[in-house]
Amino acid sequence: MGKESKRPSCGAAVTICLFLLPLLYIGIRRSSSWQSDFSSLSSWRMQISHGSGGLSSKNNTESIEMEGEFSKPFQRLVRGKERRELDTTGVSCFSDPLSDVCVIKQNVRIDTSTMTVYIAPENQPPMQYTVRPYARKTDNTCMEAVTPVEVRTIADDNRPACQVTHTVPVVVFSTGGFASNLFHDFNDIIIPLFLTSRNFRSQLMFAVTDFMLSWIRKYHPILAHLSSYDPIDTTKDRRVHCFPGAVIGLKYHSDFTCNASDVPGGYSTLDFKRFLRESFNLKDRNRTEAAFTRQEDQKPNLVLISRRNSRQFLNEDELVGMARELGFHVTVASPQRVANLQKFAQVVHSCDVLVGAHGAGIANSLFLPEGAVLVQVVPLGLNWASTTYYGDPSRAMGIHYLEYQVTYNESSLSDTYPPDHPVIADPNSIHLQGYRVSRAVYVDGQNLRLDLARFKETLLQAMQRLRWSAR
Structure with a gap:
């Protein structure tokens, strides 16, 4: 009887390999996950x-x-x-x-x-x-x-x-x-x-x-x-x-x-x-070039940044319905969706018009393709901040900028302050009291109910800008 080989039999080797494969897969997955998002x-x-x-x-x-x-x-x-x-x-x-x-x-x-x-x-x-x-x-x-x-x-x-x-x-x-x-x-x-x-x-x-x-x-x-x-x-x-x-x-x-x-x-x-x-692996897309290849029945994409805590659109559903009637394909971006920057960057980069009330969410305009339109809704008392932080810089981004300034009746501040109150009539006097005071009033304490007929004109302007870009 010959000596037994120290090498395992073929069946044993297969069993060992089958046992080790899942462990190897887990190790590779863990390494890949760490590299992609520091999950560990x-x-x-x-x-x-x-x-x-x-x-x-x-x-x-x-x-x-x-x-x-x-x-x-x-x-x-x-x-x-x-x-x-x-x-x-x-x-x-x-x-x-x-x-x-x-x-x-x-x-x-x-x-x-x-x-x-x-x-x-x-x-x-x-x-x-x-x-x-x-x-x-x-x-x-x-x-x-x-x-x-x-x-x-x-x-x-x-x-x-x-x-x-x-x-x-x-x-x-x-x-x-x-x-x-x-x-x-x-x-x-x-x-x-x-x-x-x-x-x-x-x-x-x-x-x-x-x-x-x-x-x-x-x-x-x-x-x-x-x-x-x-x-x-x-x-x-x-x-x-x-x-x-x-x-x-x-x-x-x-x-x-x-x-x-x-x-x-x-x-x-x-x-x-x-x-x-x-950095975010966004496909290079120029809105001007894309407009030439758009099919006749293809609708321009409009992304509406939806807010929940302040400066929210109280008639958001009506705004969405009106935009769809004008011919837009509308995506409502909830705070949860906006929070995932990598995914939302893809959404913004694929849109033609980005709409939102003044706030941090408008910073996503950095991901807009050139030739797209940014529509910033400006609440009462936030004119300077809206123009300085987003309006002026948009020109250097290669995008079209439209500003919709709300009126007294479109702001929830009208429920609290009469038209002649300094909060309404003289916002600068409130800002001079310090950022904490003005923030409480204009940033944290204000919601919006847009005039649909008036805002429709702004969206029509956005449509015109898109057509102008295609020429």
């Missing part, structure tokens, strides 16, 4: 604590020299006096009306336990500069929720030793402030983050103060297109990180806008919209 919190935190993204192969107590490929992106962030200062000393800290920024083109050590950035005083006189890395510095209420970052020079011997050394620069920003409001997410963080970091071509890391995991998950497609590395959660990772350069704070241009002539130069609002299409 424990894996996410472990990656931050122990991952090797961006780590240098050198001993982590050594310095890293600024590589030539990183020099130009830093220089593009400054101009004039600040550029000369950066080239001479390797550091330039500057302010504009809404943000403070420090650009550091030399080795830095960041102690995330104290949010202190240490730089060597080689060509730099002693300095200590504090940055709250969120682009709304004149708003005291907002900035109270933003952790300050201290930038200071200190002799090399007195700096804390590197515990983690990275081979790419870092941009430090905050998800505090007014984060989780769609308008402020884009206006205060994402557009400035795009302007500040796009020149690095993904070869940089993000260190995030006031870290909100839900925010990181929501905007993961954008962050992943700006950086090839996982962001550092400075509220959990309390080590000393060393980088070959850093930008503390974000460069801000204007409300909901990129100015191609400002620093960093070359990026327009249309460039940002194209970047969003790439």
Whole structure:
């Protein structure tokens, strides 16, 4: 009788394979899920604590020299006096009306336990500069929720030793402030983050103060297109990180806008919209071109942003019915639907007309295709905010803008205040009492019942704009 083989029989091998296949499938699914939406919190935190993204192969107590490929992106962030200062000393800290920024083109050590950035005083006189890395510095209420970052020079011997050394620069920003409001997410963080970091071509890391995991998950497609590395959660990772350069704070241009002539130069609002299409994998669609290929019986798509807590359309069903009678295919976007940004971006990008009352939901106009129409319904007392935050910037987005201003009888404020009350007759006097006072009245305390005949004229104008785009 021959010796028994140590190799299992064919039947046993099949049994083992059948047993292992489900485990292998689960492992692959878990890995894929984490990559797509950070679904595993424990894996996410472990990656931050122990991952090797961006780590240098050198001993982590050594310095890293600024590589030539990183020099130009830093220089593009400054101009004039600040550029000369950066080239001479390797550091330039500057302010504009809404943000403070420090650009550091030399080795830095960041102690995330104290949010202190240490730089060597080689060509730099002693300095200590504090940055709250969120682009709304004149708003005291907002900035109270933003952790300050201290930038200071200190002799090399007195700096804390590197515990983690990275081979790419870092941009430090905050998800505090007014984060989780769609308008402020884009206006205060994402557009400035795009302007500040796009020149690095993904070869940089993000260190995030006031870290909100839900925010990181929501905007993961954008962050992943700006950086090839996982962001550092400075509220959990309390080590000393060393980088070959850093930008503390974000460069801000204007409300909901990129100015191609400002620093960093070359990026327009249309460039940002194209970047969003790439990030959310939106099919490149130009409304003007689409209109030429539209079938005779194909209806233009209208998306109505539906509100529930304030500034809601009290006669929403009648509005929808009227729009359908005019020939629109109408989609009512509930708050739950709007909350799923990745899916709703697809909905908005496929529509021809976006309609909504002034509020954060109008920020979804960033996903409109060029040549589409934005119809903003302006409640009483919100004229300035409506025009400044959405009306003026829409021109740079390549979309048509229509504004429907409600009258006294269309606002629920008419149930409380007579026509000669300052709330109605002199909104500026209410705004001068402070944002909390005016918000309670005009933002949180107002609903709308639109005049159907009057609003019909606005929708007909939208139809005309679509036809004009097709010429």
